[in-house]
Amino acid sequence: EVQVVESGGGLIQPGGSLRLSCAASGFTVSSTYMNWVRQAPGKGLEWVSVTHVDGRTDFADSVKGRFIISRDNSRNTLYLQMNSLRVVDTAVYYCARGYTGSNFDAFDVWGQGTMVTVSS
């Protein structure tokens, strides 16, 4: 079965760091682009970061310079290292697989998310 499972969320003080993991099964994380998307309480979905097949990475302006996305192909796992966390980073964080074709681009496999709460 193709699936992703996130872990690593929790309660962290402002300014702290946390690393999220996304374990994939049924496919290899190195074979497509992989994303992190978040949903703050009572808000909609917000794209956070992507790692491409060639290793390039991109970030939303709101997290640029603070978050790092990486993958471990041997563990088939995607990571999100979150540094200098702010209260506004409080959200459920989802891992999502990229699905692309000649005239489309979408996120076709999502996990159930892991909650990150930034609070003093």
Place this chain on the structure above:
Amino acid sequence: DIPMTQSPSSLSASVGDRVTITCRASQSVYSYLNWYQHKPGKAPKLLIYGASSLQSGVPLRFSGSGSGTEFTLTIESLQPEDFATYYCQESYSHPDYTFGQGTKLEIK
């Protein structure tokens, strides 16, 4: 990024109803438009990609249409399991694929 606006923000409907949700882009995204269904505590689910292509396993009562700046998601004959929040997403302005603000579909 390309701001996306969904309407309505919320909608009450009954089982068996036909429902349409609209998504407007601030500039053309051609056919790079996706629709997702999201239930509380669950993984978001891809319904429609490329504006009108039905994702594998998604019931035929879901359909998408449109191109450029205006798109619609239609659900024919609502079923109890369809009550959820629906999001559009443009996938033209790589890599920042903006989501709409969501449409919450509730039981009347």
